[in-house]
Every structure is written in C-alpha cells, then in structure tokens.
Amino acid sequence: MVTSTPSTQKSILRYGVVGARRFSNYFWAVVVAIGxxxxFLAGLSSYLHQNLLPIGNPLELVFIPQGIAIGFYGVAALLLxxxxxxxxxxxxxxxxxxxxxxxxQVKVFRYGFPGKNRTIEISCRMSDVQALRIIIREGFNPKRALYLRIKGRGEIPLTRVGQPLPLADLENQGAEIASFLGVPMEGL
Structure with a gap:
C-alpha cells in the first residue's frame, strides 16, 4: 500500500502524508469501543441487578469488588x-x-491537536536545503524515514510516524525528491 503519493506538475512536487486516518487506528478504535x-455494561448490570448485555450473564458478578472493577475498566476503555x-x-x-x-520554497505542513498550534507549517528556501537523509534501521523497532537537512534548522522529518514505509517506496520517494531539489542523498 502506497501511503505517500506524489502529485507532480512542471515545477511542483507534492507528497501527501497519512496521519491518524490509518486502517489500524480505525480497527483499534472500534475494538476498544466495543470492549x-x-x-461498562457488565459493571452496570451487576449494580442494577438487570442484564444489559445480549450475551453472558453479568448478574452473577458481585458489584463490590468485581462489578466496580469491570465498570472502571469499561470507563477507561471508553475514554481511550x-x-x-x-x-x-x-x-x-x-x-x-x-x-x-x-x-x-519547500513547505512541510502537518495537523496537530486543536489549539493555537493546530497546524504546523515549516517553510524554507530551496537553496537552504543541504541534503536529503535516509535512515533505515531494521530489527525489533524498525525505522525508515526521510529527513531534509536545512541550513540553520537541522533535520526536518518528511515521512509519517508509526508504520514505516516500504523500503522500495522510501528509496523511490527519496531519489525523486533529491533529484527534484538537486541535492545529494545521504545514508544509503
């Protein structure tokens, strides 16, 4: 699955970055909500002495300590x-x-949490870009990321956080950006 797709015109190269709207986040949000x-309904059923669940029999639970503990875990899961x-x-x-x-110009734009810093936008001149750096680390906690090295600003990440991009996509995207900007690629 390609997560960042380029939109190229004559002189503009644009890559979308997938944020929290990934299948895995939808899956876990549904699972945690149902659980x-x-x-919560099992704990509430033990308190009210009335079965509120279509499956199981939470009426056999004693409210203190079992029902209250299950209700607490239910509230915590609903908050999560x-x-x-x-x-x-x-x-x-x-x-x-x-x-x-x-x-x-080079523009890196991301959405954050609501508030005064909801949008994060970093802009710089293309002439300030020194190199494109690729980091590839395999193992238990793999990391595959692209960074722009900019004069006076350090390194700015270009890839998403979380699931690493497939190696072929990362290399192709890195080569295309480096070629477009006319800067060297580091880290390969």
Missing amino acids: GLGF STYLWLTIAWDVGGGYNEFNKETG
Missing part, C-alpha cells in the same frame, strides 16, 4: 476510544510536503 462498552476517535477526526499527523520551483 469498553461491554465492560474517545481519544482515538478524536485523533482520527482531527487527522493528527496528516499533511503534505511540497517542493515548489516556481516560488523556490
């Missing part, structure tokens, strides 16, 4: 699920990388 609702759904709705981490030869 949390089930635990709410956080996951809000993160998906706000598309935290999503955005784009744009390289524009017409204006001579």
Whole structure:
C-alpha cells in the first residue's frame, strides 16, 4: 500500500502524508469501543441487578469488588476510544510536503491537536536545503524515514510516524525528491 503519493506538475512536487486516518487506528478504535462498552455494561448490570448485555450473564458478578472493577475498566476503555476517535477526526499527523520551483520554497505542513498550534507549517528556501537523509534501521523497532537537512534548522522529518514505509517506496520517494531539489542523498 502506497501511503505517500506524489502529485507532480512542471515545477511542483507534492507528497501527501497519512496521519491518524490509518486502517489500524480505525480497527483499534472500534475494538476498544466495543470492549469498553461491554465492560461498562457488565459493571452496570451487576449494580442494577438487570442484564444489559445480549450475551453472558453479568448478574452473577458481585458489584463490590468485581462489578466496580469491570465498570472502571469499561470507563477507561471508553475514554481511550474517545481519544482515538478524536485523533482520527482531527487527522493528527496528516499533511503534505511540497517542493515548489516556481516560488523556490519547500513547505512541510502537518495537523496537530486543536489549539493555537493546530497546524504546523515549516517553510524554507530551496537553496537552504543541504541534503536529503535516509535512515533505515531494521530489527525489533524498525525505522525508515526521510529527513531534509536545512541550513540553520537541522533535520526536518518528511515521512509519517508509526508504520514505516516500504523500503522500495522510501528509496523511490527519496531519489525523486533529491533529484527534484538537486541535492545529494545521504545514508544509503
């Protein structure tokens, strides 16, 4: 699955960056919501002495300590699920990388959490870009990332956080950006 697709015109190269709207986040938000609702209803059923679940029999639970503990875990899971759904709705981490030869600008744009710093936008001149760095680390916690090395700013990440990009996609994207900017690639 290609996560960053280039949109090329004569003098503009643009890559979309997938944020929180990934299949895995949707999956876990649904699983946690269903599980949390089930635990909460089981705890509430033991308190009310009325079965609120279509499966199982939570009436056999004693409210103190079993019902209250299960209810607490249900509330915690529902809060976690709410956080996951809000993160998906706000598309935290999503955005784009744009390289524009017409204006001579590089723009890195990402969405964050709501507030005064909701959008993160980094712009610089293309002439300030020194190199494109690729980091590839395999093993238990793999990392595959692209960074722009910019004069006076250090390194700015271009790839998403979380699931690493496939190696072929990372190398192709890195080669295309380095060629477009006319800078060397480091790290291969």
